[in-house]
């Protein structure tokens with residue numbers, strides 16, 4: 001954990017945001033609409049993501065957040081719209097193309113191989129980077145052997161970075177939930193993504209686990225320069241670590257801007273709390289369920 005990140009976690013928003021440097025737009029979602037039969041999951045959604053940014057997608061349950069991530073990494077194909085990734089225009093993505101283009105993701109429900117060790121799970125994240133053919137790999141011979149050693153070294157580096165060395169040989173199914181979420185992050189990082197999509201990385205975690213995950217996300221962003229798009233229900237976390245926030249409700253975009261702008265957006269306040277309530281310190285506390293269990297802006 002870098003000292004700088006630890007310090008940032010305790011800084012007031014304004015100072016934190018003033019020090020952030022984000023680059024040009026690398027991902028541009030334009031007029032995305034997606035339906036499942038009669039269900040409109042996304043309606044005419046446009047927003048962009050800047051290089052090195054931490055971009056949050058928030059909204060009440062069923063707002064379309066996971067669908068949006070699935071459009072970005074090619075699991076879902078929108079009926080309308082366009083995706084511009086580093087200037088390349090695409091009608092839609094496919095999973096393989098997204099992975100090749102440097103997009104990795106974690107899932108709302110942990111998707112790891114429970115019987116395999118932490119190290120082996122993280123190694124699966126290196127698959128796309130492996131170039132030697134199956135026969136050489138099976139014989140563990142020549143270039144395949146050197147390649148495997150290099151991949152293993154990279155996996156170990158990431159394991160070290162996320163401070164899970166002590167469990168590297170433990171089968172994932174035996175680990176507590178918070179650590180499994182960290183292993184999932186490690187596997188996504190093993191692909192050395194340029195853009196990392198995190199679907200509720202802190203769901204189901206206690207305060208301490210959330211604090212750890214928050215710091216790891218900031219460190220990944222800091223030290224690897226990874227652009228991060230995350231869905232998160234804990235508004236304290238979102239308001240603290242995001243550069244910009246896009247807000248969805250019933251598949252439509254109702255807000256987009258800095259945490260401060262979104263916090264003061266009346267449509268957002270209404271969607272979370274009902275028109276008479278106010279957002280206090282960016283924290284939803286009632287209304288249509290945002291999910292999660294927010295516990296205060298600097299409470300993670």
Ligand SMILES: Nc1ncnc2c1ncn2[C@@H]1O[C@H](COP(=O)(O)OP(=O)(O)OP(=O)(O)O)[C@@H](O)[C@H]1O
Pocket residue numbers: 036039040041059060061062063064065066067068291
């Ligand atoms: N594969 C699918 N088939 C049919 N309907 C779907 C599918 N995926 C999502 N939907 C519908 O699309 C809408 C948006 O769902 P989505 O999961 O994207 O919302 P969300 O904001 O991620 O919700 P949550 O916070 O509960 O995860 C919902 O009405 C959902 O039922």
